[in-house]
Amino acid sequence: MKxxxxxxFENKKALIRVDFNVPLNExxxxxxxxxxxxxxxxIIKVLEDGGSAVLMSHMGRPKGQRNPEMSxxxxxxxxxxxxxxxxxxxxxxxxxxxxxAIAELQDGEVLLLxxxxxxxxxxxxDVAFAEQLSKLGDVFVxxxxxxxxxxxxxxxxxxxxxPEHKCFGYLLAKEIDAIAKVMKTGEKPITxxxxxxxxxxxxxxxxxxxxxxxxLIIGGGMTYTFVKAQGGQVGDSICEDDKMELALKIxxxxxxxxxxxxxxxxxxxxxxxxxxxGTQILDVDKIAAGWxxxxxxxxxxxxxxxxILGSKTILWxxxxxxxxxxxxxxxxxxxGNYIDEATKNGAFSLVGGGDSVAAVKQFGFQDKVSYVSTxxxxxxxxxxxxxxxxxxxxxxx
Ligand code: AMP
Numbered sequence: 020m021k022x023x024x025x026x027x028f029e030n031k032k033a034l035i036r037v038d039f040n041v042p043l044n045e046x047x048x049x050x051x052x053x054x055x056x057x058x059x060x061x062i063i064k065v066l067e068d069g070g071s072a073v074l075m076s077h078m079g080r081p082k083g084q085r086n087p088e089m090s091x092x093x094x095x096x097x098x099x100x101x102x103x104x105x106x107x108x109x110x111x112x113x114x115x116x117x118x119x120a121i122a123e124l125q126d127g128e129v130l131l132l133x134x135x136x137x138x139x140x141x142x143x144x145d146v147a148f149a150e151q152l153s154k155l156g157d158v159f160v161x162x163x164x165x166x167x168x169x170x171x172x173x174x175x176x177x178x179x180x181x182p183e184h185k186c187f188g189y190l191l192a193k194e195i196d197a198i199a200k201v202m203k204t205g206e207k208p209i210t211x212x213x214x215x216x217x218x219x220x221x222x223x224x225x226x227x228x229x230x231x232x233x234x235l236i237i238g239g240g241m242t243y244t245f246v247k248a249q250g251g252q253v254g255d256s257i258c259e260d261d262k263m264e265l266a267l268k269i270x271x272x273x274x275x276x277x278x279x280x281x282x283x284x285x286x287x288x289x290x291x292x293x294x295x296x297g298t299q300i301l302d303v304d305k306i307a308a309g310w311x312x313x314x315x316x317x318x319x320x321x322x323x324x325x326x327i328l329g330s331k332t333i334l335w336x337x338x339x340x341x342x343x344x345x346x347x348x349x350x351x352x353x354x355g356n357y358i359d360e361a362t363k364n365g366a367f368s369l370v371g372g373g374d375s376v377a378a379v380k381q382f383g384f385q386d387k388v389s390y391v392s393t394x395x396x397x398x399x400x401x402x403x404x405x406x407x408x409x410x411x412x413x414x415x416x
Contacts, residue, residue, distance in 0.1 A: 022187045022188075023192070026068075028158065031158055032072075033156055033160050034075065034155050035074050036161045038393070039098070040054065040079070041094060048097075054393065058074075058188070061160060062129065066129070071125060073124070073130050075112060075155075076134070077134055077141065078091055078134050078136075081136050083137070105129070106129045106130070107129065107130045108133075110133050112132040117155060135171075135172070141171050149179070152172060161174065162187070164191050164194040164398075165393055167407040168396055168407045170408040175409050197369050197389075210232060210235075210333050211334040212323075213241065214238040218244045218265065223403040224336070229273055234279050234326050235278055235279070236323055237281070238315055238323075238340075242283050243303075244262050249267070249304075250304075251304025253304075254310040254311055255308060255309060255310060281323065284302065285317065286314065288300070289310065292311065294347075295346075314340030314351075315339050319350075327360075331366050335371075335379075335388070336398075336402065338375070338378045342382075355379065366389075367390075369388070370388050376392065
């Protein structure tokens with residue numbers, strides 16, 4: 020696996036695919052710069068070697084049209100502030116203007132190209148467009164994990180024009196390492212915690228990780244499909260009746276593979292889907308009509324705690340309660356605290372996929388776990404066992 024460490028960029032132009040798909044506020048200023056900060060080490064390495072950095076990214080979904088509100092010029096100042104170097108901007112990402120800006124670019128300088136998705140060829144993975152992009156650098160560096168699951172021109176197709184001169188940036192290499200630490204080389208016992216709303220959105224992950232983990236904790240809205248499938252009474256809790264058979268199949272498969280499944284035994288049940296609802300603690304399989312389980316109960320949390328503190332590798336995807344409402348966030352917070360404790364005791368913990376990161380950030384856990392993934396969809400697809408095209412394109416010789 021070639022990373023940026025394998026190259027010296029002296030007198031070289033690095034064409035870096037970054038993920039600067041950041042949210043802008045109404046004044047068109049960067050509202051959250053996490054993704055820009057995440058790309059900083061890679062850019063700095065190129066500059067410190069004595070090279071120049073050509074940054075390319077998409078932002079939003081302009082669908083092949085020039086949309087001034089989605090111009091990357093709005094983020095130029097923030098990028099400059101974060102990396103501590105002036106950033107030049109060119110109002111195109113291919114063609115004469117872009118090539119002229121590249122020709123004028125000196126060692127030690129940074130150039131940001133215009134939004135790639137102003138061209139529909141980008142998302143179409145157009146080869147001629149990728150070839151035009153390839154003229155803008157000597158080495159292709161992919162550091163955009165957030166789009167690594169897309170076979171777009173700048174994330175995947177462009178790599179073929181750099182047969183010898185392509186590599187992963189620090190961020191993408193870190194993401195690949197973190198996934199491997201859970202899925203391939205993780206120290207046992209390995210525990211996966213899957214929460215969130217629905218079985219249907221997590222089923223491919225469950226099927227893939229049953230071969231890899233020792234414990235599977237199931238929480239959140241998924242719980243009730245498993246409980247009802249086994250004959251429990253779940254009241255008005257979220258439940259996918261058409262997935263009950265699948266739930267039973269998963270339980271059987273887990274048993275045959277020696278995976279221990281942990282499902283909540285008690286819940287905080289509410290008489291309404293609202294923060295001010297009346298609540299009571301109920302056994303998970305004795306929820307009467309008019310009540311719905313919205314968070315894990317105390318006995319459940321004790322069980323989960325024991326499993327987590329006994330684990331050496333932990334993967335966390337999805338909240339175990341409706342964490343957006345304060346009244347039902349306690350289970351998710353407790354879970355984060357157990358993972359924090361396990362991590363302090365030496366476990367490796369990875370959080371990622373879909374909206375998991377939102378919960379982690381809301382409660383300030385991002386510095387307490389070993390690694391928080393920067394890619395929602397890309398992480399989900401990795402956990403499903405798929406090879407991401409953006410990663411494969413760098414690995415192919
Ligand atoms: P996901 O995107 O699948 O990870 O789902 C995240 C969502 O699951 C969050 O918005 C939570 O509010 C929701 N969720 C977690 N537990 C429950 C529950 N018991 N009932 C309904 N929704 C839940």
